[in-house]
Amino acid sequence: MTVHIDNPVNLLIFAIACLAGYVTYKRTRPRPPLPPGPGDLTAAFTVGAITLAALAFLLGIPAG
Numbered sequence: 001m002t003v004h005i006d007n008p009v010n011l012l013i014f015a016i017a018c019l020a021g022y023v024t025y026k027r028t029r030p031r032p033p034l035p036p037g038p039g040d041l042t043a044a045f046t047v048g049a050i051t052l053a054a055l056a057f058l059l060g061i062p063a064g
Contacts, residue, residue, distance in 0.1 A: 013055045021048030 025044035030037050 017048045017052035020051040
């Protein structure tokens with residue numbers, strides 16, 4: 001899926017998707033009984049991609 005960022009709305013959608021991925025990455029860090037470590041990168045990418053696709057679909061932005 002390609003989203004052209006030539007429109008401010010497209011840039012906002014991309015920024016929201018990146019923010020959703022970042023929040024997911026930070027929230028998936030191991031909890032105190034486990035040693036500290038990085039978050040789940042796969043979940044972060046998945047949430048970001050789903051957010052991007054959903055917002056692009058809802059706002060009617062053509063993909064392709």
